[in-house]
Amino acid sequence: xxQKLFPILAMLLLAACSNNGGSGYGGTxxxxxxxxFLASDPTVIEVKVRDPLxxxxxxxxxxxxVETAAYDIQRDRQVYxxxxxxxxxxxxxxxxxxxxxFGTGIGIGFPIYSGGSDYRAxxxxxxxxxxxxxxxxxxxxxxxxxxRVDLEDGANKRTIEIVPPKPL
Numbered sequence: 284x285x286q287k288l289f290p291i292l293a294m295l296l297l298a299a300c301s302n303n304g305g306s307g308y309g310g311t312x313x314x315x316x317x318x319x320f321l322a323s324d325p326t327v328i329e330v331k332v333r334d335p336l337x338x339x340x341x342x343x344x345x346x347x348x349v350e351t352a353a354y355d356i357q358r359d360r361q362v363y364x365x366x367x368x369x370x371x372x373x374x375x376x377x378x379x380x381x382x383x384x385f386g387t388g389i390g391i392g393f394p395i396y397s398g399g400s401d402y403r404a405x406x407x408x409x410x411x412x413x414x415x416x417x418x419x420x421x422x423x424x425x426x427x428x429x430x431r432v433d434l435e436d437g438a439n440k441r442t443i444e445i446v447p448p449k450p451l
Contacts, residue, residue, distance in 0.1 A: 314406070318430055318448050325451045326418050328430070330411040336434035336441060338409035343447065345420060346427035355412040362405055422450045 314334050321327045330353075332338055337360070341353040411432065415421045421428060425447060434441045 316432075316443065316445055318445055320448055320451055321412070326415045328413050328415065328447055330413070330430055330432065330445070332409045332411070332432060332434070332443075333406055334409075334434055335405055335407065336436050336439055337407040338411055338432055339435035339440075340433040341411040341413060342431050343413045343415065344429050344431055345417065346424050349416070350431075351413060351416045353411045353413045355410075357410045359408045359410075360405065361408060362403065421447075425450055 316330070316332050316334075318328055318330045321329050328343065330341060337358045338356055341356065342350040343353075344350050413430070428447050430445045430447050432443050432445070434443065
């Protein structure tokens with residue numbers, strides 16, 4: 284019986300002591316892209332991009348390849364800091380089997396090497412507005428349109444393409 288219970292307890296103990304943080308931001312990625320229509324004007328698409336690189340240019344491309352440039356780009360740079368090195372962790376695990384036996388475990392993790400590194404991340408939240416040049420064409424073929432966003436900080440450059448939102 285002990286031979287069957289030990290591996291289960293060991294896995295539960297390791298799982299309880301693991302770090303589920305992911306990216307250092309509460310487990311969720313700080314980078315995102317969202318496109319939606321403005322409530323005040325259903326012909327204007329607002330795109331929000333959270334990325335280390337700021338938006339340099341954005342265009343709405345129709346199915347024939349005609350590009351409509353964004354008329355407004357706002358950038359807000361944000362800096363995130365972690366609060367220092369590794370800390371001890373405590374985990375609790377419970378395991379059971381089909382025969383009615385169960386076991387519990389408590390784990391305490393102490394970091395062997397704590398460099399005390401302070402993590403810093405620069406994120407730019409860019410908000411872009413693009414006016415649809417042909418609302419009738421957009422309503423009939425919006426799945427064939429695309430939003431092309433160029434991200435650039437002078438040293439680094441990247442382009443992303445996203446699907447525009449469904450017409451209201």
